[in-house]
Amino acid sequence: MTSWKTFAFWVLLLNFSALFPAPAQNANGGKKRIVVLGDSITAGYGLDPQEAYPALLQKKIDAAGLPYTVANAGVSGDTTAGGLRRIDWALGKDGAEVLVVALGGNDGLRGIKPGQTEENLAGIIDKARAKTPEMKVLVAAMQMPDNMGAEFTGKFKELFPKVAKDKKAELVPFLLDGVGGVESLNQDDRIHPNVEGQKKVADNIWKVLEPILKAEEKVP
Template sequence: MQTILKFRYFLALLCIISCGDSQEKKGGEKNETSVESVTSNIKTEDKTILFFGNSLTAGYGLDTEEAFPALIQNRLDSLGLNYTAINSGVSGETTSGGLNRLGWVLNQKVDVFVLELGANDGLRGIPLQETKNNLQQMIDLVRNKNPETKIILTGMQIPPNMGADYTTEFKYMYPKLAEKNNIALIPFLLEGVAGNPELNLEDGIHPTAEGQKIVRDNVWSVLKNVLK
């Protein structure tokens, strides 16, 4: 109960396209993202970790408490760490959409900013330079708002549908950005989950509840060092 009260599902928006666009085409289903106000009781002494991403962060197809930001909150609570994890994942978000809403999101104080965007860009075949520029602008916005905010970039990989060159450049875009900006990097958010049917929903893209636990561990392996 403590975790449920402490964890706040920060932001929801009408989806543009989900990471599971192929699933929508097959089943005609639309993404749904729960809405919960952030004006509730976040302890003033708590620091804030903001998970800013797409459906992978939002926990598409699962209950809010099963998404990895909520699982991170459980870990924080079990260790007695005074941090509040905020899930600002929006299904279908591209880097362009994220850039457009980031200014509003940063109206609150953020101590750790976890940037998880770009997968939908890759699935759409958006030019890599555009995606890279958007990610860089978001990093710059966070730092301009508060230079003390610690930033973590989550690496992503995509299927080879767009060709080998595009896929390879997409993969290495993240470590290059992390190195350029001297920020922490989660090499591949879906390490140990991607490609495993038992750990993904029927669309083959979004993790199941068990898959989200592995994603949590991937995030925690880097986040724990940033929190020290």
């Protein structure tokens, strides 16, 4: 092929490519995205990140052959107010198909009014769905120890199912079910789950998350 013909060939090819661009590659390799918005429990405080429950959920998802990738958006010490401020950042420009909200424990320990925690959780869900209207949301409930007072602990416990109902989200009844207060499943601080405790936390979420993912993928 002569040089001018070669030049014309490449011009034609470039113009054709501009008119019919190749499909963009999905940043997650074609997989859908699950974002877990949480605090130190989600971040895996005191542990390797691969031992934290979001990474364990990923293993369960992979074993089930489901096309999802889990993003750990846990920040130690975070509150629902912090989650509300950073939800847009956590979701990123691509958003997510599923959001797990595992915040509120630090609110309770700081004595923040349950009504404010409820408002923040609702705001997180509203912001997330403004980006992705069809997003599935799981609210992972927390509970406070009795020494916080009966009135406070009661109102705190009630706010999570209320938010889930009001916002048509799924409820994980208690994130630390079977873990909170169990010495063998927590680190020396008796607050943060150890390796075995994180496995139990992952199981608690998976009970609610698995049917949602399978329903979305129409897996029996």
